[in-house]
Amino acid sequence: MAKINSNYQKLAAGYLFPEIGRRVSAFTAANPDAKVIRLGIGDVVLPLAEPIRKAIDAGVEELGHIESFKGYGPEQGYEFLRQAIADHFQSQGADVAADEVFVSDGSKCDTGNIQEIFSTDAVVAVTDPVYPVYVDTNVMAGRTGAADASGRYEGLVYMPCTVENGFDPELPTGHVDLIYLCSPNNPTGAVLSREALQKWVDYAKANESIILFDSAYEAYISDPSLVRSIYEIPGARDVAIEFRSFSKTAGFTGVRCAYTVVPKSVQARNENGELVSLHTLWSRRQTTKFNGVSYPIQKGAAAVFTPEGQAAIKETIAYYMENARLIREGLAEAGIAVYGGVHAPYIWLKTPGNITSWEFFDLLLSKAHVVGTPGSGFGSSGEGYFRLSAFGVRENVIEAVSRIKALKL
Numbered sequence: 001m002a003k004i005n006s007n008y009q010k011l012a013a014g015y016l017f018p019e020i021g022r023r024v025s026a027f028t029a030a031n032p033d034a035k036v037i038r039l040g041i042g043d044v045v046l047p048l049a050e051p052i053r054k055a056i057d058a059g060v061e062e063l064g065h066i067e068s069f070k071g072y073g074p075e076q077g078y079e080f081l082r083q084a085i086a087d088h089f090q091s092q093g094a095d096v097a098a099d100e101v102f103v104s105d106g107s108k109c110d111t112g113n114i115q116e117i118f119s120t121d122a123v124v125a126v127t128d129p130v131y132p133v134y135v136d137t138n139v140m141a142g143r144t145g146a147a148d149a150s151g152r153y154e155g156l157v158y159m160p161c162t163v164e165n166g167f168d169p170e171l172p173t174g175h176v177d178l179i180y181l182c183s184p185n186n187p188t189g190a191v192l193s194r195e196a197l198q199k200w201v202d203y204a205k206a207n208e209s210i211i212l213f214d215s216a217y218e219a220y221i222s223d224p225s226l227v228r229s230i231y232e233i234p235g236a237r238d239v240a241i242e243f244r245s246f247s248k249t250a251g252f253t254g255v256r257c258a259y260t261v262v263p264k265s266v267q268a269r270n271e272n273g274e275l276v277s278l279h280t281l282w283s284r285r286q287t288t289k290f291n292g293v294s295y296p297i298q299k300g301a302a303a304v305f306t307p308e309g310q311a312a313i314k315e316t317i318a319y320y321m322e323n324a325r326l327i328r329e330g331l332a333e334a335g336i337a338v339y340g341g342v343h344a345p346y347i348w349l350k351t352p353g354n355i356t357s358w359e360f361f362d363l364l365l366s367k368a369h370v371v372g373t374p375g376s377g378f379g380s381s382g383e384g385y386f387r388l389s390a391f392g393v394r395e396n397v398i399e400a401v402s403r404i405k406a407l408k409l
């Protein structure tokens with residue numbers, strides 16, 4: 001009989017977000033009249049901006065005519081989009097060339113798949129709390145042992161991000177090969193400073209490590225002095241891969257388009273100790289396993305970088321960030337300790353009365369009919385914390401805050 005990949009049996013039974021969905025469905029089935037407000041999964045609610053939608057429509061129109069019809073596109077993305085992305089990085093002070101950009105159908109896939117090009121005995125460091133995809137995909141690949149009672153996997157290096165250290169992870173005391181960093185952070189909403197990022201780049205250079213930098217929320221940074229791309233940091237082009245997405249930047253969670261930058265200068269060693277280009281490996285991986293994002297969607301993504309597209313997405317982001325302000329300030333008035341929500345669409349809060357994250361989830365759902373995400377779902381250091389997303393319709397956000405306040409926690 002065929003045998004399974006037994007690493008899958010080390011995983012917790014369900015992935016965090018479907019588990020939330022299951023609990024909410026059970027609640028709504030039992031309470032059909034409850035008006036549930038969902039601030040759990042970070043999923044956008046506002047429609048696609050007009051310049052982007054028009055560009056997608058125009059792309060579809062081209063496919064309707066024999067002269068402009070297109071079949072398979074380049075696996076790495078069309079040149080027009082790769083160039084627009086590279087130009088955008090350059091405008092942010094980050095040195096990226098068009099042929100270092102790999103367009104994809106999501107940062108979830110890219111941050112999950114990237115580990116394939118590294119050795120199975122690579123030592124992996126993750127922050128705690130963390131976007132679960134980084135952890136689970138390394139478990140699936142066999143880079144860990146079993147999970148302990150707190151859910152931490154043997155063999156992974158966890159870097160706590162807590163109130164005490166200002167959500168700024170400390171460098172590992174020993175050697176690690178792969179370092180996942182996310183800034184602005186999901187779930188804490190914290191942003192890594194320029195000094196902190198320089199420290200990581202210096203560590204990676206000294207230790208021949210690779211930084212996997214997820215900047216899916218970079219467009220939510222409003223302070224121009226903060227770092228948006230790791231490539232703004234001297235030396236990063238030799239040690240870092242960066243992931244970005246149109247999901248939260250331009251309302252593409254359902255549309256699907258993202259990109260990953262693998263500089264030509266970033267290298268790692270093979271088993272003979274020789275240096276190998278990660279750009280070449282990722283290109284080999286993508287061309288073998290991925291067939292590209294559809295042409296109309298890439299046209300829509302390119303429209304994000306036009307002046308009209310930039311103006312439109314800034315307006316949408318400002319809307320979500322006003323939601324974040326309302327949640328942050330409303331909960332603070334209710335005496336709840338809140339973090340994040342200034343340069344990120346997530347508010348990270350301490351559960352009142354020291355109840356567990358899942359207890360708070362159940363309390364909020366049953367008493368206020370508000371859905372959030374339990375902090376413990378992001379790692380053991382998230383226990384006793386809770387994440388609220390600012391991706392909601394304004395009236396629902398106001399209503400959710402008022403219902404939470406009324407609980408008098």
Ligand code: PL4
Binds near residue numbers: 257
């Ligand atoms: C629920 C740090 C959300 N089903 O849309 P993508 O694939 O380009 O981006 C996914 C992604 C990548 N990196 C970070 C993210 O936070 C996300 C999206 N996270 C959340 O609520 O934490 C959506 C989660 C989705 C999932 O499993 O990713």
